Amino acid sequence: MALLGLLVVGCLQTSWGNARRKDSVAAYHNFLRMHPGSWHSGEAHERIAFLRVRAHPSVESYQTFVETYPESPLKDELNQYIEPRFFEHARDLNVPAAYRDFLQRYPNSKLSVKAKGNLAYVESVQANPSAAELQRFVTDHPDSDFAIEARASLELLRQQQATRIRRLAVRVDVATNVGQAKRVQHGFTALVAQYYHELGVQVTPIPAGSDPPPHVDAWMRIDYKEVPASGTFGGRTLVSQCRVRLYQVDIKEPIWDRSFEAPADHIIRGAYGRDKTVFANSSYRFWKQFFVPVSTWATSLARVHHIEYPEEVSAIDIRGNRAVVLYSKGSIDYLDVSTPLEPRVIDRYRRERDLSRWTGIELLTEKLIVSFGPDGIELIELGAFQPKRLAQFELPEVGSIAAADLYRSTLLFAGTQGVFALRLENRPLRPQRLLEGEFVGLFVRNPHVYLVRPEHVELTNPKHLMQHLSGPKLALGKGFGARRARIAGDSMYVLGKDDTVEVRLSATKRPKLVSKLPREKIGRLTDLTSDAGHLYLLGERGLGVAGPGAQWVSDFIQVDAGDAVARRGRFLFVVGGRSLEVLDMAPYQASLASPQD
Known part of the structure; x- marks a missing residue:
């Protein structure tokens, strides 16, 4: 009997040694099938759980392993596999507590520098993106995930200052077939001045076809004409067409480029009094569409x-x-x-x-x-x-x-x-x-x-x-x-x-x-x-x-x-x-x- 026991123990140890050498989920499952009640079964289950977390590391799977095997020496080994996932988890949550938890777990990690930068960003910069805070952040934390974002916002703040509109020129080009062209020019210019004066912007009219003067920060070009409609309104209907473009003088592309088109009610319905233009009545359909694009910078x-x-x-x-x-x-x-x-x-x-x-x-x-x-x-x-x-x-x-x-x-x-x-x-x-x-x-x-x-x-x-x-x-x-x-x-x-x-x-x-x-x-x-x-x-x-x-x-x-x-x-x-x-x-x-x- 003693000999038989030794043979069983020897067989068990051999099987366990083979499973440990292979160190795979399949090997441990095979061992458990052959020796379901052995004193190695607990360790076999623990190794299976370990290998699964290592193969598919996630914060959730790691936490499940720790809860199941709180005294396992394998926790430290798993840390090297799970560390990037804990960082990704903190990045997904993107709140101070998540970054602090990561830094507490991995104070000497290669990712700790990035985590400290991210923590500084969500604590100090995210809610207060002033130029001073942004500049301080990009200087102190160049390796943070948010460094590029912060640099871009800092540059945008500078561009806002550089393209500020304080003086605006307005040019109104009216087609030659439009009646009372000067009235139309004056009407659009006055409308633009009304909106921009409320924002403290000085508005200067300039002659049709002219270039903006050198002292202005931006200029608006308004093109107005009255033409037969396309199929949208019917072939015999006249429409008012207007295109508005706003340019900052140092930028080639317009800040605004918007076109408006509506039936020319002042012609179709007839305008009474001396004003025969689109400005004769605010109830005209054109004014349901038209607006002055207001921008105080680019x-x-x-x-x-x-x-x-x-x-x-x-x-x-x-x-x-x-x-x-x-x-x-x-x-x-x-x-x-x-x-x-x-x-x-x-x-x-x-x-x-x-x-x-x-x-x-x-x-x-x-x-x-x-x-x-x-x-x-x-x-x-x-x-x-x-x-x-x-x-x-x-x-x-x-x-x-x-x-x-x-x-x-x-x-x-x-x-x-x-x-x-x-x-x-x-x-x-x-x-x-x-x-x-x-x-x-x-x-x-x-x-x-x-x-x-x-x-x-x-x-x-x-x-x-x-x-x-x-x-x-x-x-x-x-x-x-x-x-x-x-x-x-x-x-x-x-x-x-x-x-x-x-x-x-x-x-x-x-x-x-x-x-x-x-x-x-x-x-x-x-x-x-x-x-x-x-x-x-x-x-x-x-x-x-x-x-x-x-x-x-x-x-x-x-x-x-x-x-x-x-x-x-x-x-x-x-x-x-x-x-x-x-x-x-x-x-x-x-x-x-x-x-x-």
Whole structure:
């Protein structure tokens, strides 16, 4: 018996020695199959777990290993494999606590220099991108992931100062067939002067066809003519055509280049009195389109990145360092925007092509996306291998969807057929109608739920909403025609068919209508976002940079995209048409300091 025992032990030791020499998952599994109850089985399981983490290192797999084997000596060996993943994890979170955790784990790492620089950036520079802070950062932390970004913003601040517009020349070229040409020239010049004088810019008219004088910083060229319409308005109709270009004298390409065309109502309808021009009546259709492009510096330089898509994109949402871009046909790009100058696609959801149209998207959690539009709503989960659709509800079942938000584990969404709830922990997923009627906005802001109808805002809370109850109403005005709504700071902005209104929100009081943003001042908006000191208004006049409540507008920036805007730090991401544009708002978040500061 003793001999037999020795033989068994010898066989066991030989098998274990073979498994250790091969040191593979397959070898340890083979050992466990042959010797399931041996004293080496615990170590075999531990080696299997170790090898799997080493082969596919991630913060999550490492943490699972440590929780399972808290006393394992293999933890230190795993560190060399997992260290880059911990840095990537900190970079993804991009918050001070994440970088401090990395530096505590790896104080002598080669990546510690970069981590210290990144920490300095998110602590000191991200919220205060002044020239002094940016200069200090690029000097002290040249190896940081954000050094290139900081240098670019610093250069932009300098360019803002160098291209500041204090004196503007205006030249109006009127076609020879236009009646009362001098009246038209004077009208456009006076209109430009009105807008720029409000910003402290001196405006000087110059003769048609002349070059700008040497003492000005910029000049505006306006070309106006009245011609027979193309097929758009009908062959016999006359149209007013106007092209406006704004140049900074030291930059070849225009800051603004915009064309306007509308029926020449002053000719078609007839103008009464001595003024027979387009300026005879402000109700002419031309003035529904025309606006004076206002820029106080070479604002085109704020566009720092551009992506051209193969088809139309309609919406964007950003959560931390991740963004989702929605194609009009329903496909989705999942982006890493931790480096705004170089957004990177890290996953894609491709929807089968049909005739449906999609206009809105929300990144509910890091892995859960909801897209919606005129043809319904989809819920998509980002999986380990590829995104998958969890649920889809089409137009006949839920109507056209305009808004969605998450309350705990319940998705709330609203549209033409009411407000619905989708309890995400239930299977199968089935929407429950909570309220009937048409809604264009829905926001969960603890302890309230704000609901926007075309003519009023309703206030409720999650408990009452689940009981099919709404609450107090705030009228927006007869015929307001709300199209969509956005939360910015402590306010909700409701975009109507023409104008926009600001509704002040409070945790303890009912919402209050505090201001109106008329179309004549800011144009017709499609979207907006904000930071601590500014509203960024996207619409028919490009991207407007305004003060809180749009009490003032300092600049309009011409953009190709015009459907949706989202913010990450000081960068704005604008989508529309086939474009995604990234704009650096550092000039509006900080003033340029002297190099000695």
